[in-house]
Structures are given as C-alpha cells and as structure tokens.
Amino acid sequence: MRLRPRKRKGVMRLLLTFIRYRLTAMVAASALAGYLLHPWNPGASGAVVLTSGVFLLAAGGSALNQVQERTTDALMARTRHRPLPAGLLSPRAGLAVSLALFASALALLLTTGPVPTVLGVFAIVWYNGVYTPLKKITPWALLPGALCGALPPMLGWTAAGGALFDYRIVLLAGIFFLWQIPHFWLLARRCRCDYRRAGLPTVARLFTPRQARRITFAWILALAVGTCWFLAIGPLRQDAAKFLCATSGGWAIVCAAAGRRRKTAVSWELLLGRPEPFIAIFVTALLLDGLLSVGAPLLLAMLRAASIG
Template structure:
C-alpha cells in the first residue's frame, strides 16, 4: 500500500484535525492542574505523555475511519469523492482493512489507556459510536449528524481527561466538549450542502431536511447563532480572559455571517465558504483558549 493510499484510508486531514484538538486540550488540562499530573509545561515527562496522546489519538481516529470504510466500501464505490480510496478501488481487501483497523485501534487504545483508564474507555466509546452507530445511520436519517457530533467532539474531552489526575472531568473539559460539539453541526452541514449530489448517489441523508432548501439553511444558521455564546463560555466562567473572548467572538461572528450568506443565497458557493471557514474556526479558537489560559495563569 502506497503512502497516498494510507492517507486516504485513514482520512489524514480529518485525523490530523482530531489529533490536534486532543493535543491542545491535553496541554490546557496540564496547565489547569498546575502540572500535578505529568509535570509542568517544561517537564520532559509531560511532553513524553503528550507524544503518547498524539500517537494514541492518531491511531484510534485512524482505526475508526478504517472501520467506517470497511462498512461502507460498496457505497464508497458510488461516490466520486470516495471511489479512489484503496478498498473501493480494489487496492486493498476489506479483510486487510479490518486487520489494519483492529491493529491501530488496539495499539492506540493501549497508549491512551496507559495515561488513565477513563481516557482509554472514552477512546473505545468513540470508535464504537462512530463506526457502528453514526455510520449505519447516515443512510437512514439526518439524526446521524447529531450522533456523529458526539464522537466528533470527544477528542477535546479525551485530550483533557488524559491530562487530568485520575481522568477527572471538570468544567473546563465540558466547555471544550461543548464548543467542539456545537461546531460539528455547522461544519458538517456545510460539507453536506457542498457534497449533497455525491452523497445522494450512496443514499446518504445528512442535511437537516435531506435537501438543499431554506429549512436546512435556517437550521444551520440557528446553530451558528448558538455557536456565539458557546464560544464565550471560557470567558463567562472565568477560565479565559479578553484574548480568547475577543477572538472567539470575532471568529463566531464571521462564522455567523458565512451561515447567513448560505441562508440568503442557498448557493453551493456560500456553503463552500462556510465549510472552509469551519476549518479555520476550531483550531484558532482552541489555540487562543490555550494562549489565554497560559497568559492568564
């Protein structure tokens, strides 16, 4: 299998974004805990544990994507964006994909579980929910997006729990999860709007109403509105200052404006702009939360 095939198999860009989210949350947790778990930000032990989280998170996410493609191999052959993946293209068998996915899942879960038990359990839960609940629901109901948003937001929670003593979930962990959870809806509906024609070839129903219509755009816009106060939770609860509050507000208003343009025009071009805006939104807000948290502390 070539490097390009492996990249397509594990959905490299998605896996990178997921791992990035977990790694930022881990550092926030270490800082919030005063270095009592793995040492301060200047500790070699802390960075070794961070590397373990990154590798484990990368493998677990790759495994979930791999299982998803094993299940959907026949459907992937129907869509232009997925037909060249190694399994639907015939360059890898589903048996090989299953073995590779299980191997990555076991190693990744072991690495995350070695940080603390709850981190390992959450990683297993995310694989099961993504591969065996979200994946089959995609052809049955738009509710799949809600189900998929849970494993989609779990990396932020997993990263934070990995940096806490005994896998503790606190207010900051829930805030990180909430931001990524609500972001998922706007992000995924923008993608679904752009790729709706391709998705329909495989029978996927992912837009809120199943169609590129006014109602789907309204629901997307409503979640973009919800994103504004949710993004300000770190400042509201005193875990961040004006830096993260200001940047989060600006990013959320830009996000809202892009969603409004989709509502106004109902055009694929507007959905594509919103989609690319979502790619920037999450890492910028998370990095500012980390930066503000460090400066404030």
C-alpha cells in the same frame, strides 16, 4: 525482501490516504488542546503519549469506517478514489490495518488512565458501531455522530487529571459538537448528488431551502454564542489565544449574519463547509494557549537548570 524507496513512498502514501491523516491529525490536535488547557500544567511526555494514542485511535476508526462503507464510497464521486473502492487495498488488509491501529492506540491510552481509555473505546464503538450504520437509515444520524467529535478534548482533559464533567471541558466539547452539525449539513448540501446516488438520506430532503437556511443559521449562531461564552468563562490564559478565540467567534457571528441577510448559504459554506476555517482558528487558539502556558515555563526551567549547571 526490501521495498525500493519509490515503492515504500507509495505504500506510505496509500496508508496516509487510508487513515485520512488530515482529519485524524485534527482529532489528535483537539485531544492535545484539552490536555494542555488543564491548569495543572501536565508534562510533555504525557502529551506525546496522549496525542499518539488518539491519532492511532482515530486512524483505526477511519480505516474501519472505510471498510464498512466501501460499497457506498464506490458510488460517490467524492470517495470513489479511496483505497478500497479504487481496488488499491483489499477489505481484509484494510481490516487488519485498522485492528493493528486499535491495538497500538489502546496500549498507549492505557498508560494515560482508565477514564481516557474508556472514553476512547466508547468513541470508537459509537462511531463505527452506531453512527456509521445509522447514516444509511436516517438523516438525523449526524446528531449522535457529532458526539464522537466532542469526545477528544474531554479525553485529553481527563488524561491530564481533570474531572470528566468540569464545566470548562463540557463547554469546550459542546463547541466541537455544535460545529459539526452545520459543517456536515453543508457538506451534504454540496454533495447532494453523490448522497442521492449512494442512497444516503439527507436533511435536505426534509426541509425546503428556506427552512434549511434558518436551521443552519440557528446552529451557527449557537456556535458563535458558545465560542464567546467559552472566551468569557473558559480556561484560556494567554492574551494571544484569547484574541484568536475572539476572532473565530466574531467570524461566526459575521458570517451567520451575512448569510441570514443575503438569504444564501454561500457565507456559511465559506465558514463551515470545509474543516479548515473556523475549527482551525479555534483549535490553534487552544493549542497556543496551552503551549505558551505550559511550554514557556518548562523552557525557562530548563534554561535556569542549564545556567546553574
């Protein structure tokens, strides 16, 4: 039986919500950035396979996470409208979707090489098998959990043929790691009533507001320093990308200083409380550098071939 157009749109919207497509797309973009930053100018076909594989892998991890946390999600205003707690999708169907996504992702990642495949499998095992259960036990679960967000750029870099522990990709992964800590701490601060209702431990219960401000300031300052360091010794090749990277680093420095001076977390929340500001500018810089460095020569080669033909 065929689904009506309106019904198909409803199913598609449900699936996109279920996989948290915006977050999943950001993960895939960070993997693509690591791939394009490699100086060997990898091919476009490899980029498509890698990005698709990482997107499906992250989608599967997000879907499985919602199956695991469906009871907790139902208690929080921020998450109670997700497909499982809202009753729009059954746990069994959600598990089936996640397994199908994992299988598709693995089939694609296997073509990129053994190291990216192992990194991808490790990221999912760590995210769903370690970080997700730890969230209910300790407020420090975010520290090991942030490792999952640092792995996609390394996955892309190794898929392009780079060494796993090359200082350039390690530095880039470190920036993604540093960003996640204050970002999710501030998220927990904003949604502290939700976390309390769901029984999830948060760092806010361990520190006074003044101590929390100092810790957040230290993390954001480390993020700013790491960004500037990456700009100085990293693999960026294009001036436009360097300008955007410098903008993100300068923004972090200014906001950290402003938050410290005003003794408030407002400016920090503007910077890191949502995924868009800092990380969007930084990832855009990475992608722009890769596309200008790889895409422009490829386009010129195609135009020359067409003119010769």
